[in-house]
Amino acid sequence: MNFVSIPGNPCPDGAATGMIQTPDGVTLRFARWASPDDGKEEVKGTVCVFTGRSEFIEKYFETVRDLQQRGFAVTVLDWRGQGHSSRQLPDPRKGHVANFRDFEIDVETFMRLVVLPDCPPPYFALAHSMGGAVMLRAAHSGRRWFERMVLAAPLIDLPQPRASWPLRILMRILRLVGFGNSYVPGSNVDRARASGFPGNPLTTDPGRYARNAALLAQDPALGIGSPTVAWLDAAFDTMVEFDAADYPMRIVAPVLMVAAGTDRIVSEAAIEQFAARLPAGSYLAIEGARHEILQEADLYRAQFWAAFDAFVPGAPMRTAPEGPPRASI
Structure with missing residues (x-):
């Protein structure tokens, strides 16, 4: 399967890609790249990249190169309903899932058939x-594939008022009366209301914003529109689970949670509070960054990669902090 490769976003050399099928019949696209140090005695290991809602493998080519430069092999997955994996509804624009457990099936299949x-x-x-x-859910359920996890702007909760209980109740009612496969009312169904770079909540970097838009212009089938009622209802279920006092205590792997200081998509406060309850949790806020930290300006990306390098064994300039950092940059 060919990737969408544009001059500003070339596919890293040596990609191996394919399709795998989950036990419930969903076809998933994946890609993997060997480490530049492949074949040497000291192998740093593999970083598995898990994207956000509506994203796709091509959007992370720059991240793949960043990780390869650090000596890691890299592999990336298109979630069900996204990229060039199977869509869940006849309308391929709908971002849909019935339960976030379905994404855990994707991870299980990916690990079993590709990574391991x-x-x-x-x-x-x-x-x-x-x-x-999804990574937190998988770790909570006892999956211990990863030595460490680095989560950039993880979805722990939504900012107010998007996280309000009336909205949560409305989504549940709409789903119960048969509108689960419908778009969330009032959402940007076909992205027609996108205003372009000025005022966007994702990144302060105009070049990377344009690059990602160009990928979708080259292959519109990569993208999806707004979430369905069922997707948002399932997301709210996961947020409620995360809020339980004992939920983080079952996540034993060391986790670095990096928040964007001006995030308007997810709640920075919820990320910090969740990290504080993890047995081996670290927290960092990158002030000035917007939601898509890995697609941000170099100023913010450099801070993210410095934290990654200090946290992940085998990365350059690794340090050994005495305790979990909780300061903001």
Whole structure:
């Protein structure tokens, strides 16, 4: 399967890609890249990249190169309903899932069929937004594939008033009366109301914003529109679970949670509070950054990668902090 590769976003050399099928019949697209140090005695391991809602493999080519430069093998997954994986409804624009447990099936299949047989250990997870929520769910359920996890702007809760209980109740009612497959009322169904770069909540970097828009212009089938009622209802269920006092205590892997200081998509406060309750949790806020930290300006990305390098074994300039950092940059 060919990737969408544009001059401003070339596919890293040596990509191996394919399709795998989950036990419930969903076809998932994946890609993997070997470490530049492949074949040497000291292998740093593999970083598994898990994207956010509506994202796709091509959007993370720059991240793949960043990780390869650090000596890691890299592999990336298109979630069900996204990228070039199977869509869940006849209308391919709808971002839909019935339950976030379905994403855990994707991870289980990906690990069993791609990562464990074909990628060098140890394994580390790098996840963004919705992908971060799925990683926490998987770790909570006892999956211990990853030595460490780095979560960029993970979906722990939504900012007020988007996280309000009236909205949560409305989504549940709409789903119960048969509107689960419908778009969330009032949402930007076909992205027609996108205003372009000025005022966007994702990144302060105009070049990377334009690059990502160009990928979708080249292959519109990569993108999706707004979430369905069922997706948002399932997301609210996960947020309620995260809020339970004992939920983080079952996550034993070390986790670095990096928040964007001006995030308007997810709640920075909820990320900090969740990290504080983890047995091996670290927290960092990058002031001035917007939601998509890995797609941000170099000023903010440099701060993210410095934290990654200090936290992930085998990365450059690794330090050994005495305790979990909780300061903001």
